[in-house]
Amino acid sequence: MRKLRLLPAEHPLSVRWRRFWRQVSHMMPKRIYARSLIIVIAPMILLQSVVAFVFMERHWQTVTVRLSEAVVRDIAAIIDMTDTMTVNGDYSQIVRIAQERLGLRVDILPPDPLPAPGPKPFFSILDEALSSEINKQINRPFWIDTVGNSNIVEIRVQLADGVLRVFARRNQAYASNTHIFLLWMVGTSLVLITIAVLFLRNQMRPILALAEAAESFGKGRPNLEYRPRGAEEVRRAGMAFIQMRERIERQIEQRTMMLTGVSHDLRTILTRFRLQLALMPPVEEKEAMDEDIDDMQSMIEGYMAFARGDGAESAGVLDLQTYFDKLGEEGRLRDRALTTKLSGSPLVKVRPNDFQRLLSNLIGNAFRYANKVDVQAVHTKGSLIVTVDDDGPGVPEERRDDVFKPFFRLDEARNLDKSGTGLGLSIARDIARSHGGDVTLGDSPLGGLRATIRVPA
Secondary structure, three states, X not given: OOOOOOOOOOOHHHHHHHHHHHHHHHHOXXXXXXXXXXXXXXXXXXXXXXXXXXXXXXXXXXXXXXXHHHHHHHHHHHHHHHHHOOEOOEOHHHHHHHHHHOXXXXXXXXXXXXXXXXXXXXXXXXXXXXXXXXXXHOOOOEEEEOOOOOOEEEEEEEOXXXXXXXXXXXXXXOOOOHHHHHHHHHHHHHHHHHHHHHXXXXXXXXXXXXXXXXXXXXXXXXXXXXXXXXXXXXXXXXXXXXXXXXXXXXXXXXXXXXXXXXXXXXXXXXXXXXXXXXXXXXXXXXXXXXXXXXXXXXXXXXXXXXXXXXXXXXXXXXXXXXXXXXXXXXXXXXXXXXXXXXXXXXXXXXXXXXXXXHHHHHHHHHHHHOOEEEEEEEEEOOEEEEEEEEOOOOOOHHHOOHHHOOOOOOXXXXXXXOOOOOOHHHHHHHXXXXXXXXXXXXXXXXXXXXXXXXXXX
């Protein structure tokens, strides 16, 4: 007996990883233009963030520490001079040397207590560097003020018989040109991003033109002015689309010509049959033969209508309100209760004759098998939805897809083409799909059948 091999259970980490990436892909933009911008901008931002961090952590901090070390070393030298060179409390020579040689303004204050320590800034490399160097090189009580946008840094050091106050320029102890680097980096990034956006827009135009041509062809409005351009891959896709469009058009043209030719030949034969019957003496079978010829004539007309459904009618504007008014007259002639409702603009851009044939096939079936018919049309921006409801016998749910097949006829319940050839709904669906839409069947609130037409308009 053959043993079944059980597949190993999937690891929970892989399940969570796939779930995470599904969430990320769900949040990502869906348009290729936005995704391309992310592909260009995200690495640039990441690279600049790493460069800025390394610069701030290494270069900026190292330079600031070295500058602060030099300033504190000068202050330590001044303190040594005050201890060894002062004569009778005369600090004038020390003040002069500090100002002329070291670039520091020095004062000797009375031996008052140092000010209370102020709040330290949240992020200040200068404050940390100066404090660390003073503790290392001088090791005396001190007070510093680095807060604010002033260009001067104040340092006070407690001496044996006074307080040494030193004013130093901020750029002596701090790498103050960092913002120039950041401005250059950000400015260069903005220039590069602008160039990338313009370049991507030029690259996206051929793709959008191809999408528009394909969408127009799907709606039955071929864009014959489309020419492939752009990158080599986009040109190849455009040429493939043009070749596909030409093959489809040739196939439709060949089928139309074949059906037209066959129908024409059959009509010629039927004409000879009618002439021969007219010359025959009256017999019992003559009436039955006339009925058979009438049925064949009806079938040929159906074939011709099916062939015309594949015709290359140009797109135009159809006034639905005018068409509904004509339907009202037809409903009165057939003694049917017809109600129509139109929401939105009555003017729709379709192939007028084909679309009227589509509506006539569906509404004609409703008139044939129902007493009450309700037609509603909703025209919104880019979409047209027409529903045809009736109170007839309807179509079984399991047969609703079959009735769209050519030459298919129901044996029971509601026969949608009882007096025709079984092509009515096939023609209707072909016309709807040639407009980029479709026809579906469902249950009607009136108790019969609902036919729904959805096409872009």
